[in-house]
Amino acid sequence: MIRLNAADAGFATAFTALVEDRRESSADVARDVAAIIADVRTRGADAVRDLTLRLDRHDLDTTGWRIDASVCADAYAALEPELRAALDLAAGRIRAYHERQKPADTDYIDPVGVRLGARWRPVDAAGLYVPGGRAAYPSSLLMNAIPAKVAGVGRLAMVTPTPDGQINPLVLAAAHLAGVDEIWRIGGAQGVAALAYGAGDIAPVDVITGPGNAWVAEAKRQLYGVVGIDMVAGPSEIVVVADALNDPEWTAADLLSQAEHDVTTQSILFTDDSAYADAVADAVDRQLNTLATGAVARQAWEANGAIIVVATLADAMPLVDRLAPEHLQLAVDEPQTLFDRVRHAGSVFLGRHTPEAIGDYVAGPNHVLPTGRRARFASGLSVLDFMKRTSFLGLDETALAELGPATVKMAEAEGLPAHARSVALRLRMNR
Amino acid sequence: MIRLNAADAGFATAFTALVEDRRESSADVARDVAAIIADVRTRGADAVRDLTLRLDRHDLDTTGWRIDASVCADAYAALEPELRAALDLAAGRIRAYHERQKPADTDYIDPVGVRLGARWRPVDAAGLYVPGGRAAYPSSLLMNAIPAKVAGVGRLAMVTPTPDGQINPLVLAAAHLAGVDEIWRIGGAQGVAALAYGAGDIAPVDVITGPGNAWVAEAKRQLYGVVGIDMVAGPSEIVVVADALNDPEWTAADLLSQAEHDVTTQSILFTDDSAYADAVADAVDRQLNTLATGAVARQAWEANGAIIVVATLADAMPLVDRLAPEHLQLAVDEPQTLFDRVRHAGSVFLGRHTPEAIGDYVAGPNHVLPTGRRARFASGLSVLDFMKRTSFLGLDETALAELGPATVKMAEAEGLPAHARSVALRLRMNR
Numbered sequence: 073m074i075r076l077n078a079a080d081a082g083f084a085t086a087f088t089a090l091v092e093d094r095r096e097s098s099a100d101v102a103r104d105v106a107a108i109i110a111d112v113r114t115r116g117a118d119a120v121r122d123l124t125l126r127l128d129r130h131d132l133d134t135t136g137w138r139i140d141a142s143v144c145a146d147a148y149a150a151l152e153p154e155l156r157a158a159l160d161l162a163a164g165r166i167r168a169y170h171e172r173q174k175p176a177d178t179d180y181i182d183p184v185g186v187r188l189g190a191r192w193r194p195v196d197a198a199g200l201y202v203p204g205g206r207a208a209y210p211s212s213l214l215m216n217a218i219p220a221k222v223a224g225v226g227r228l229a230m231v232t233p234t235p236d237g238q239i240n241p242l243v244l245a246a247a248h249l250a251g252v253d254e255i256w257r258i259g260g261a262q263g264v265a266a267l268a269y270g271a272g273d274i275a276p277v278d279v280i281t282g283p284g285n286a287w288v289a290e291a292k293r294q295l296y297g298v299v300g301i302d303m304v305a306g307p308s309e310i311v312v313v314a315d316a317l318n319d320p321e322w323t324a325a326d327l328l329s330q331a332e333h334d335v336t337t338q339s340i341l342f343t344d345d346s347a348y349a350d351a352v353a354d355a356v357d358r359q360l361n362t363l364a365t366g367a368v369a370r371q372a373w374e375a376n377g378a379i380i381v382v383a384t385l386a387d388a389m390p391l392v393d394r395l396a397p398e399h400l401q402l403a404v405d406e407p408q409t410l411f412d413r414v415r416h417a418g419s420v421f422l423g424r425h426t427p428e429a430i431g432d433y434v435a436g437p438n439h440v441l442p443t444g445r446r447a448r449f450a451s452g453l454s455v456l457d458f459m460k461r462t463s464f465l466g467l468d469e470t471a472l473a474e475l476g477p478a479t480v481k482m483a484e485a486e487g488l489p490a491h492a493r494s495v496a497l498r499l500r501m502n503r
Numbered sequence: 504m505i506r507l508n509a510a511d512a513g514f515a516t517a518f519t520a521l522v523e524d525r526r527e528s529s530a531d532v533a534r535d536v537a538a539i540i541a542d543v544r545t546r547g548a549d550a551v552r553d554l555t556l557r558l559d560r561h562d563l564d565t566t567g568w569r570i571d572a573s574v575c576a577d578a579y580a581a582l583e584p585e586l587r588a589a590l591d592l593a594a595g596r597i598r599a600y601h602e603r604q605k606p607a608d609t610d611y612i613d614p615v616g617v618r619l620g621a622r623w624r625p626v627d628a629a630g631l632y633v634p635g636g637r638a639a640y641p642s643s644l645l646m647n648a649i650p651a652k653v654a655g656v657g658r659l660a661m662v663t664p665t666p667d668g669q670i671n672p673l674v675l676a677a678a679h680l681a682g683v684d685e686i687w688r689i690g691g692a693q694g695v696a697a698l699a700y701g702a703g704d705i706a707p708v709d710v711i712t713g714p715g716n717a718w719v720a721e722a723k724r725q726l727y728g729v730v731g732i733d734m735v736a737g738p739s740e741i742v743v744v745a746d747a748l749n750d751p752e753w754t755a756a757d758l759l760s761q762a763e764h765d766v767t768t769q770s771i772l773f774t775d776d777s778a779y780a781d782a783v784a785d786a787v788d789r790q791l792n793t794l795a796t797g798a799v800a801r802q803a804w805e806a807n808g809a810i811i812v813v814a815t816l817a818d819a820m821p822l823v824d825r826l827a828p829e830h831l832q833l834a835v836d837e838p839q840t841l842f843d844r845v846r847h848a849g850s851v852f853l854g855r856h857t858p859e860a861i862g863d864y865v866a867g868p869n870h871v872l873p874t875g876r877r878a879r880f881a882s883g884l885s886v887l888d889f890m891k892r893t894s895f896l897g898l899d900e901t902a903l904a905e906l907g908p909a910t911v912k913m914a915e916a917e918g919l920p921a922h923a924r925s926v927a928l929r930l931r932m933n934r
Contacts, residue, residue, distance in 0.1 A: 466853030
């Protein structure tokens, strides 16, 4: 953890170093992933079976390629009632929030008489990657699957590794709740490639989303363009802007809720009170001692954490914009004034009673958000990621007479005579 | 050119081959591009200067790095009046169409008392690649620059190669008209890398769009995630669905207007009348002989063209969806019936008097469209490509009491105790 004060000499340099520290994985997996993708593209199901046997140590022809819908329904029914109610609440609220993202079509006649517009349609099929093991979060499944279903995607195919045959029942329950249509027991780059190109009984999809390890992320990156993908995801981060009226224990827990995800995550506090900064630092140290995820969280906090004291919280906002954080908590009584100044953030949590964790689970907005400063140009996952827009136009003879001559002029200036001719013929222009 | 009839044995196989022929460049430029990007990232302006000297044969320190705004204003003023009027018309109509794409923010209180919403903001800076030489189209500049300006992007920086120092005045005039803020005389992968990472006086941008050769396309692909990019672009295509009431010369010109772009482009006609198919084929052959771009168009038509006879035009629509064409012309009297069946197309041109060329220049919708079957999941360039969405939520104590317990439950089930604690502390839950 580093402590910075905006008033200190050297602050600008130290802060720039913090901004430019991207914490991205440097693992060079590109070549391995390219080989796996080529193998799956060429050999299809045979490649997937061989790779799963080698990497996940089970034979798909023995354990079965698919997990049946009834297994998911059973897992959902077997959930502890309180947890099932929590998942139901989350799914309902996520659905309600994303329903409002559905884009409106346009269709109008302009003053010249040209019909113009745009029509949104869902993709035919979406693929969802769900990690195995520790990072298999039912909440992530809901956050990826529900927007696809709200978009109207007809077929939602999920791949997930089942190392040594093991299956996570929480994930299956969430798949049932979200309405996933197919589940294939395949992970890694081979799972992504099978979704993109198809393999055996797995038909290809149009869009692939969902978190994964470095191999999965690289496979999605390499297949971008063959299919649509959600943004390249990097390590997670949170920025908390807090005045001294917050309970330091609350703020410490907020910072640690990010740090416990992974050793590469980053938690940053901006405050205008140096004594409060000390109190939060102490609370973090205390809480780390009693946290089951303390080992990971401590490593993340020590390597990437930061506490930055500024003269006023308003001063923090241009610095926050440079970080363009995935998550931004504005823990003050009147957050709107600060929020109005924010240009770049994935998601903003307003006020003292809005810990980021609420957004991870039940609030409704998506928790798949741009990381590593990508909020400068990228948005959280949404219904739009599972839809595409077709523009259209229609002219009658009168409208073509209005727009045709300018088209002919520009086409000729660009050296494209067939473009000019296709208009000129219709206008009986002498060309 | 191939002729197919949907009634023939073997049609399904032949059509599938047509669908799967992606015509993508197989040039393996990835390694060269990676080296150029690394060089620009490390050495900045020195790398850009060296690469430009080697590849474009001029010394930026002598010819100047930037093209001054006054040079663009002069180029615009010097345009032939009729051409200037055509560009003005195009710019105005493109602006008007894209104004309607600006997304609405949301901000509401749900029944539980949670404030929820999403806020759209433009990116700070966009970079625009403009090719040199033959493919330097002022229309493309308008189609890329105007949506960025409509989005509200404050800084629009353009790079364009000026081989041997040569500049295309039409492009400069369009840059003036579109309000481009900076023009740098740099092309290729080094131009894209300079925009992404910055170099010398060039500040980094957040999004890069614009067409280019295989090096430019690969540079954008490799930098996806460092910046936002428009979709990976491949060879262009048009599908024309036409009945026998069309003038075969018009349809032939429509097919050739795609073919003249490049030898990799594809033009496909679907018709329900075999004699009409013959007439169009003959007209294409005749027009090729008098077309200044005939050499390119002939090669494209012979290698990739297709005429497909179907029993009814309605039968063509599922086949069109499999092709998911960039451009689709529905050249019939009542195009709406066919249009209602279209799921996948970049842009649709309705009726006999709407040649695709109208959309390339002055109609208003964007001509940067998904190619190579990517209309299955991708959309044309729009204002949204230059904006990003920040979601937000705000809870008070009462709302947190409603949603908190479910959050604690899910966080504990996922093994994330700091998430649970950040909520439990605020609710004074015993955790």
